Amino acid sequence: MELVVQKFGGTSVGSPEKIMNAARRTIEEKMNGNDVVVVVSAMGKTTDHLVSLAAEITQKPSKREMDMLLSTGEQVTISLLTMALQAQGYDAVSYTGWQAGIKTENVHSNARISGIDSEKIKNQLQAGKVVVVAGFQGLADGQEITTLGRGGSDTTAVALAASLKADKCDIYTDVTGVFTTDPRYVKSARKLDGISYDEMLELANLGAGVLHPRAVEFAKNYGVPLEVRSSSEKERGTLIEEETKMEQNLVVRGIAFEDQVSRITVCGLPSGLSALSTIFKTLASHGINVDIIIQSSTNSSLASLSFSVKTSDVEETVHVLETYQSELGFEKIESEGGLSKVSIVGSGMVSNPGVAAEMFDVLAQEGIEVKMVSTSEIKVSTVISHADMVKAVEALHDAFELSQQPAQVL
């Protein structure tokens, strides 16, 4: 008998019919003789509906009251899913985040889980019940309802799996697994049988969107084996676990990409230790996320600095920097929109120094200009023109032979 944590996202519980379908997934595990804890998100459009209600009241709702409002979404789902299980003759009980013992920091709208008191869940499992828990929410000091921010339900599921020492954590979603690249753009994209935590982290951060980075990081830290799989189809999904258990340490496992990228260039920046830190601290304090950063240091006293941001943040970025122009002493700011980021990810890269060069070679052969580059041990990211994005992804997918099933290494 194993202990399985299942997580169903918003689209997988988007209607009473889909909730009954999710219940069937849970019942399959019970019929396999396993104990099951289920974590659910709010039903499909519920969160959007609640957000729009708040927007009719005020443009600046307090974070505490937004948490109070949004946390009702998962509470609706847990009750309906539990009813569905009971209607099929299975003993089940629903818990909100606070009832399930999910404790968080004293922060609203983006709290991190600080601990889980899982005694109650353990007792209910012992009594043979399916325990259905509201994802995305917890309780801070003073009995305050908090929410975990984006990807919160994934994080709840992984944290519960870690706390309960579950044998696995299955993330049910509207795709059948993690792909070598986005199959909506690249026909030959292939579903991966397995991927390492680190590779998934890079892919998740790079916009693959299937699983939140916080949840992957949590799973990695606590060694929780994850499987991303479809809530509507029966086929096996993609296992996410330590590299040592993986099929092969592939040089390139997948290709991630995102558009709506812009490049900001600060020209004529006086050299000095504090300018960089001032710029990025200021941007961070305005909630602007900077991605790739490149500084071209020259022999002269004036340097130029480039970085990429989301296109929707360009206007505010330029405005914030201009406010500090006299303090920072730069000459001018330039911005370029219409860009995309294309990244190759694979844990085998660390021992294959030629991978970046091969990527640049492929792009050059396609006549694609690389505007920015950033590398880590297991990825190479390039910023290119948005017009070239799909062509670049297809060429790289071909060149690194991602559509072919890798040979098993014995």
Added chain:
Amino acid sequence: MELVVQKFGGTSVGSPEKIMNAARRTIEEKMNGNDVVVVVSAMGKTTDHLVSLAAEITQKPSKREMDMLLSTGEQVTISLLTMALQAQGYDAVSYTGWQAGIKTENVHSNARISGIDSEKIKNQLQAGKVVVVAGFQGLADGQEITTLGRGGSDTTAVALAASLKADKCDIYTDVTGVFTTDPRYVKSARKLDGISYDEMLELANLGAGVLHPRAVEFAKNYGVPLEVRSSSEKERGTLIEEETKMEQNLVVRGIAFEDQVSRITVCGLPSGLSALSTIFKTLASHGINVDIIIQSSTNSSLASLSFSVKTSDVEETVHVLETYQSELGFEKIESEGGLSKVSIVGSGMVSNPGVAAEMFDVLAQEGIEVKMVSTSEIKVSTVISHADMVKAVEALHDAFELSQQPAQVL
């Protein structure tokens, strides 16, 4: 400075616009220098929507999961109303039932409040905040979310007012107060300035619908002065308090009526002590509410028993009784539908023995046959044909001069 508890029902918070209107009512009290605790119901159609979601899953949802589901309704309202107050610059905080310290019995769907730990609310009031509390819900042992059943939000408001020793409890609704009779049927119906708890209890029980009997009983027991008033219009409402403070001990204060009444007659019932108790225990155990009961004892050994039930309960009532026919030994059951109940209520009746006679006289003059009668110290109820209902109410309203403002008694 007074402490005021305000309660807004579902129609008074049915949309973001109405919630902002409710917030203005709260702000008026704050501007009068008063402390305010606000109790709210779920928004208009929310409960119906949640019930229909559950119905798509199962026809027999467990009461625990229904409480889990329905309690989200008020949680949405408290957050939105608090946002509305904050947007107007007022410090406010929302609490669910469990956060507000509302403790109940260990019963789902119809729990009674067993106690209130109001320390947290008192502290927030002390800090100058408006406290917005979810009505209709509480917490039982084992951190179980419970709901209070029909009229639950009224009860929450009155219980909080009692616990906090509030100076008054204002029930905001979609009518301007309590009327001598239903103004939709009788044009000359007049809004009452005041009414006693006992009269209101009879009127509430008799279908006036404006305030739940449980809440009135609670208010009476703890001496909480209630005012029923309109959330959309500024005029004064109806005060509900002890008779001693009232304008006058009126013989008849109001006329209540309801249709969909049926009479069941059990013929040829052998006399004996246990038959009556068996019949009504059995019906109660099937959730059938019996209203007026009349037994005609004769000299023979066979008696006949009549009682009134809601027309929607007739079929099950007959079925249940027939199941026990051999045990009870009666001859046959007759039922008559298409009836209505018309009642006059007034605390002055207790010292005016001729009131019932006057009522029958008025009905006789109108050619209306009285099929059943039931009296208490402050009311006389009659069951008549539904076709005569409105005619009876109008004639009684005229005869007891209810459309005229009573003279002040010095």
